Amino acid sequence: MQCKCVCLLVVSHNLLASRLEERWRSFRQLAVRRGLSVTAYLGKLVDAELARHARTELASVGCHPAPRDEAIAALNEGRRAIDELDDVAGRLARSAVAYGGSWSDVGSSLKLDGDVARREYGAARASTPALPDDR
Numbered sequence: 001m002q003c004k005c006v007c008l009l010v011v012s013h014n015l016l017a018s019r020l021e022e023r024w025r026s027f028r029q030l031a032v033r034r035g036l037s038v039t040a041y042l043g044k045l046v047d048a049e050l051a052r053h054a055r056t057e058l059a060s061v062g063c064h065p066a067p068r069d070e071a072i073a074a075l076n077e078g079r080r081a082i083d084e085l086d087d088v089a090g091r092l093a094r095s096a097v098a099y100g101g102s103w104s105d106v107g108s109s110l111k112l113d114g115d116v117a118r119r120e121y122g123a124a125r126a127s128t129p130a131l132p133d134d135r
Helices: 002-033 038-054 057-061 067-098 103-109 114-121
Strands: none
Touching: 002 038, 038 057, 057 067, 067 103, 067 114, 103 114
């Protein structure tokens, strides 16, 4: 039994190392395609992530927040992301109906009843542009 565990561990390690090597190679190729050194490309990615983070509510809690403050800020960020995704789902749902799909089709795709899908996504919210009338 011990031999099987050791063999499994070695195989798992080799697969992980192979995957990491493949990802690193892909990363280096992306840098080269952009005409950048790996260091410069990594620096650009870090700068972009820092700029993205600075626009989030999590950035407002500081470097060493109380766990409660961090959790509440993360929850607010999660809620904002869900709302954005829900807006996208609504636009896609209205677009599908505008191009001939039924609310039943939309509901099925969203694992909702067609009437529920129409009620939730049929009318554009103030933050989303309206599409042609529903069917």
